[in-house]
Amino acid sequence: MxxxxxxxxxxxxxxxxxxxxxxxxxxxxxxxxxxxxxxxxVAAYTKADIATPIYSGMMLxxxxxxxxxxxxxxxxxxxxxxxxxxxxxxxxxxxxYYAIIxxxxxxxxxxxxxxxxxxxxxxxxxxxxxxxxxxxxxxxxFASNEAALKYFLMGAFSTGFLLFGIALVYGSSGxxxxxxxxxxxxxxxxxxxxxxxxxxxxxxxxxxxxxxxAPFHFWTPDVYDGSPTLITAFMSxxxxxxxxxxxxxxxxxxxxxxxxxxxxxxxxxxIITLFIxxxxxxxxxxxxxxxxxxxxxxxxxxxxxxxxxxxxSANSVFVYATAYSIASIISFGGLIxxxxxxxxxxxxxxxxxxxxxxxxxxxxxxxxxxLAGIPLTAGFIGKFxxxxxxxxxxxxxxxxxxxxxxxISIFYYFRVIIAMYFRDTERDELVVxxxxxxxxxxxxxxxILIGVDPGLITNLI
Amino acid sequence: xTVSLLIFLPVIAAVLVLFFKNSSAKHAALFFSxxxxxxxxxxxxxxIPNATTQFMIVAPWIPKFGIYFxxxxxxxxxxxxxxxxxxxxxxxxxxxxxxxxxxxxxxxLILFMQAGMLVVFTALDGFLFYVxxxxxxxxxxxxxxxxxxxxxxxxxxxFFLYTFSGSLIMLVAIIYLYLQxxxxxxxxxxxxxxxxxxxxxxxxxxxxxxxxxxxxxxxxFHTWQPDTYTEAPSAGTMxxxxxxxxxxxxxxxxxxIPLVPQAYDRNQLWSVAMILSITGIIYASIIAFKQKDGxxxxxxxxxxxxxxxxxxxxxxSYFGLQGAMIQMLSHGINVVGMFFIWEIISSRLNTRQxxxxxxxxxxxxxxxxxxxxxxLGTVALPLTNGFIGEFLLLAGIFxxxxxxxxxxxxxxxxxxxxxxxxxxxxxxxxxxxxxxxxADISGSEKLVLGIICALIILIGIxxxxxxxxxxxxxxxxxxxxxxxxxxxxx
Numbered sequence: 001m002x003x004x005x006x007x008x009x010x011x012x013x014x015x016x017x018x019x020x021x022x023x024x025x026x027x028x029x030x031x032x033x034x035x036x037x038x039x040x041x042v043a044a045y046t047k048a049d050i051a052t053p054i055y056s057g058m059m060l061x062x063x064x065x066x067x068x069x070x071x072x073x074x075x076x077x078x079x080x081x082x083x084x085x086x087x088x089x090x091x092x093x094x095x096x097y098y099a100i101i102x103x104x105x106x107x108x109x110x111x112x113x114x115x116x117x118x119x120x121x122x123x124x125x126x127x128x129x130x131x132x133x134x135x136x137x138x139x140x141x142f143a144s145n146e147a148a149l150k151y152f153l154m155g156a157f158s159t160g161f162l163l164f165g166i167a168l169v170y171g172s173s174g175x176x177x178x179x180x181x182x183x184x185x186x187x188x189x190x191x192x193x194x195x196x197x198x199x200x201x202x203x204x205x206x207x208x209x210x211x212x213x214a215p216f217h218f219w220t221p222d223v224y225d226g227s228p229t230l231i232t233a234f235m236s237x238x239x240x241x242x243x244x245x246x247x248x249x250x251x252x253x254x255x256x257x258x259x260x261x262x263x264x265x266x267x268x269x270x271i272i273t274l275f276i277x278x279x280x281x282x283x284x285x286x287x288x289x290x291x292x293x294x295x296x297x298x299x300x301x302x303x304x305x306x307x308x309x310x311x312x313s314a315n316s317v318f319v320y321a322t323a324y325s326i327a328s329i330i331s332f333g334g335l336i337x338x339x340x341x342x343x344x345x346x347x348x349x350x351x352x353x354x355x356x357x358x359x360x361x362x363x364x365x366x367x368x369x370x371l372a373g374i375p376l377t378a379g380f381i382g383k384f385x386x387x388x389x390x391x392x393x394x395x396x397x398x399x400x401x402x403x404x405x406x407x408i409s410i411f412y413y414f415r416v417i418i419a420m421y422f423r424d425t426e427r428d429e430l431v432v433x434x435x436x437x438x439x440x441x442x443x444x445x446x447x448i449l450i451g452v453d454p455g456l457i458t459n460l461i
Numbered sequence: 462x463t464v465s466l467l468i469f470l471p472v473i474a475a476v477l478v479l480f481f482k483n484s485s486a487k488h489a490a491l492f493f494s495x496x497x498x499x500x501x502x503x504x505x506x507x508x509i510p511n512a513t514t515q516f517m518i519v520a521p522w523i524p525k526f527g528i529y530f531x532x533x534x535x536x537x538x539x540x541x542x543x544x545x546x547x548x549x550x551x552x553x554x555x556x557x558x559x560x561x562x563x564x565x566x567x568x569x570l571i572l573f574m575q576a577g578m579l580v581v582f583t584a585l586d587g588f589l590f591y592v593x594x595x596x597x598x599x600x601x602x603x604x605x606x607x608x609x610x611x612x613x614x615x616x617x618x619x620f621f622l623y624t625f626s627g628s629l630i631m632l633v634a635i636i637y638l639y640l641q642x643x644x645x646x647x648x649x650x651x652x653x654x655x656x657x658x659x660x661x662x663x664x665x666x667x668x669x670x671x672x673x674x675x676x677x678x679x680x681x682f683h684t685w686q687p688d689t690y691t692e693a694p695s696a697g698t699m700x701x702x703x704x705x706x707x708x709x710x711x712x713x714x715x716x717x718i719p720l721v722p723q724a725y726d727r728n729q730l731w732s733v734a735m736i737l738s739i740t741g742i743i744y745a746s747i748i749a750f751k752q753k754d755g756x757x758x759x760x761x762x763x764x765x766x767x768x769x770x771x772x773x774x775x776x777x778s779y780f781g782l783q784g785a786m787i788q789m790l791s792h793g794i795n796v797v798g799m800f801f802i803w804e805i806i807s808s809r810l811n812t813r814q815x816x817x818x819x820x821x822x823x824x825x826x827x828x829x830x831x832x833x834x835x836x837l838g839t840v841a842l843p844l845t846n847g848f849i850g851e852f853l854l855l856a857g858i859f860x861x862x863x864x865x866x867x868x869x870x871x872x873x874x875x876x877x878x879x880x881x882x883x884x885x886x887x888x889x890x891x892x893x894x895x896x897x898x899x900a901d902i903s904g905s906e907k908l909v910l911g912i913i914c915a916l917i918i919l920i921g922i923x924x925x926x927x928x929x930x931x932x933x934x935x936x937x938x939x940x941x942x943x944x945x946x947x948x949x950x951x
Contacts (some may be wrong), residue, residue, distance in 0.1 A: 320785060375591065375592045376592065396633075403632075403633060406629055411618075418606070421606070423616050460527055
């Protein structure tokens, strides 16, 4: 678990660097630290997946944890690269922001490798508290304050649900350990304690809040819209991926034997999430809010893997989350540049971008196509796996509804493409910093590469 | 030598063309598309016209999920490969007079689209087929909406949504078939041998049918087509009508009916499909009468012609299918010629209104001859390429139902009426102020129209070599499927 240790000590180092005013070394140190952690994470990958629980059964860092750690760390690296010069504009205490992002990441590493409900709770809290602060880092900005307050109040409330659920599960099964809970469930096939069911429902509520699934999604648009764009990118990619990883691990390890009980509940949540996310996204004028609602609908697609729980669920979530994270980071990166020039987040700000900044327009197009799930992009492979998994469990109607949603989503994703290429306005060429070129370019290449040869990442778990 | 050569050459060409300057991009694109045509010629010369699939490539793609890059050419695919490799250089030649903005991107998209279509025409794996299907759609969306006319944004998004919806439903059906196959594979040969119940077959049929019907387009899924054809740049219209709609037709032959033979025969699915096709023929012909815009008229006539091809296929007989094969080739050639004629007219006179034209034959005799030959090919006069195809198609429909053949046969009469009327009012009569200065064709225009006219007459007089290519494959496909019609209920 050296990955967790590195990522937890790195922010402390950064805080000291901030204390001694070594502003210029913050970014390189963060990057080097993350790369080292990434290296250790990759080294922990074993072909046979023979990892055993560590720390007295509190955590299990198996291949599942490795791949999700890797994808979250890489996403964080990309976001940190985009942050060069970004936080300086907001405040002078830059070190804090890097440190808090890394603290959140530490929580995330715990979330993807927990093997005990206590660790799940601790991981989620470390991540969430960091995110509450990050949402409000624009101290003088009204929207940012609103986002932080809203997120904190709603988040604290939902954590209560989660904790209550964990308590009920503990009360009936007598243990926090995933293995012990599963054995307990298997040992009484006929009448599982109703308290246990109540616990599952409360845990579903808590986790659905964290992943932003309807009807627990009301915080998402305001928080995503109000937070600084880079933090929104972090929340909607890294945090979401981790929440889904945790969701999946908990339900596939513990609750699979009683899936008849909770699958219908999640099925309804999934379908509501898809429709609310997509239909509301249609009516947005702001690109950023559109991405917020589209992230809700993507949560719906990701829930497919949990509803249709099976051997390939982990793989589906991993592929989908990777595709979605990369495409989102590209979109948010593009949005930061565009809104810096035009001063707002509206679709109109993208008008004529294709002519003035062909590179930027091209990478955003790739990202939009990937989010819309068009073949030869990574997003298609993700949707393909989700649909396959759901059909395997005979959820034909659900897949048809998802198809309807995929068609709806074309409208708003293509709106950006249409604005960039087909609507002309007078605009100046944007200056794209070299870091942005690197991140966005790499992201676009990765998106297409995964789309053309999915075998690159589909055999990992 | 495998079919992957044929598929990847245009992909590489598309990337290379991007690096050319705007002024020289068209030469590069023409060169690459000709190279592709030569390559297709080499394939044709090595092709043995029996029922086997040749030049096979099977490479693991995502083997864990049973997905293979598996493609090959049999007689049916060979015709489609010929069609797309022949038409693309012609279409590129038609754009020689026109200087597009960002020409390198334009030609790169055309070449990429060609690659997608070749994948569709040769794929033997469901996943690969779907990827090719969409890979052909994205470029044409951008071609139409970047270089199209006034209303292009609205029209192309409608087009995209229409086709994308159809293909997503098809994707669900493909995944469904995969999950039904005990070996967990997307291989077409395995799909053919699935034992699905009748009700399973029915919904698989409708899922595929929707995708193909939208693409062709069949009545009542055609509403995207006239607008898109009118708004698209002429090269885009030619790609759409000449090659892309044949993806739908090809899909019916290879992916629709052989997959669900029992339901197709027993549940009378064929009659629904045929009635829709024939309704489309009559409906589109009547609307074509009323058109004032020449390009729109050709668009509607294309719906009618494709309706006939579809009806011939849905009849599922040897004659109907052979007719469809040759008619796909002929229709591709004729429709490209027709749209090029209108491109020439509208680029010189800035109008496509038939009523404003007249008497062009007097000032441009060469143009008049070409226009006449293409018109005659389109109305299927004997000794032109349209005749043999329509004849075989009607023979196929006749073998199923007399009345259907009668109504489908109306297309020949209707087609003759609106096409010849169009020719008359555009070319004959007195010249007016607008048409008096019409310059006759020259250079690249002459070359393209010359090639098209030569093909129309050549295929019309001696269609045998083309019929021979697909003969064995069609025979085998029809026999295999018809045999299953009568199999005991699984």
